[in-house]
Amino acid sequence: MTQLFFSEYDQPEAARPLVIVGAGGLGREVAVLVRQLNEAGAAPGWDLRGFYDDAAPRQASIAGLPYLGTSADLNATAQPLHVALAVGGSASRRALRARLTSPLLHFPVLVHPAVALESYQQVSLGEGCIIQQGCILTTDISLGRFVLLNLGCTIGHDAVLEDFCSLMPHANVGGAAHLAAGVYLGTNATVIQGVQVGADSIVGAGAVAVRDLPGGITAVGVPARALAN
CATH class of the missing domain: 2.160.10.10 (Hexapeptide repeat proteins)
Structure with missing residues (x-):
């Protein structure tokens, strides 16, 4: 019997966990962007987990993804997360970034x-x-x-x-x-x-x-x- 051995380097990279802060229209547009990046095959891809927003949306699901909590909840994450700030106003986006203080949060270019x-x-x-x-x-x-x-x-x-x-x-x-x-x-x-x-x-x-x-x-x-x- 022939046995095949694959090193860890032959395994596909796991998709990186990503959340979106901002559950409004821009947030849904950024979700589309992330999905388009995944469809284009950009490795290792994004595991889009859901939305955070300090103002809870009326529905528990946004664009088919769950509402996960407030910026304080996001700061309490126990695992590293990539974060996209989907807030259109310059001052609001800057203030939001200042509130996100966890060292486990990373902000990728999309x-x-x-x-x-x-x-x-x-x-x-x-x-x-x-x-x-x-x-x-x-x-x-x-x-x-x-x-x-x-x-x-x-x-x-x-x-x-x-x-x-x-x-x-x-x-x-x-x-x-x-x-x-x-x-x-x-x-x-x-x-x-x-x-x-x-x-x-x-x-x-x-x-x-x-x-x-x-x-x-x-x-x-x-x-x-x-x-x-």
Whole structure:
């Protein structure tokens, strides 16, 4: 009888456990992203366990997955877990990250399998970044920690997006533009080439930033102008 021996290195890697924090619409979209990554065969894959949210949903199941508890419950985990922060607002996502203090929690980068990110593009991504379907990133781009690019966003050459920036669907950032930490671009908002947007500013849906904007404002219109206090 012939016996076959397989080393541990021949065994497929176990899928990594992953939970989503945020049980709303964005959370369900991130669940779709994770499933698409698994379907694309990205090894070792994700074992999607369910959702956490500090506001309990009305139903015990979200997108076919269980509600698992609050951020405090997540901090009490006894095993290592990968965590995706599915909260669209920059300030809210930053505050949520600050509440998640367990050393057993890890925050992977999740990029839709159809988004081109080859090494020659020289794109750097910080921990916890989420990049959804249809996004285009060109070359020499830096994304900080926990940056969210929702559906169909474009990022031009030499652009910098600092920690906790949030781009809603079809937002556009031109070449060499610089978004400071916590900037939020609404749906179809545009920051043209070379423009800088200060920390925690909001560029409203459809607005076009054609000149530098200071931090801590909300700017709307074409060209984008700060709303009066």
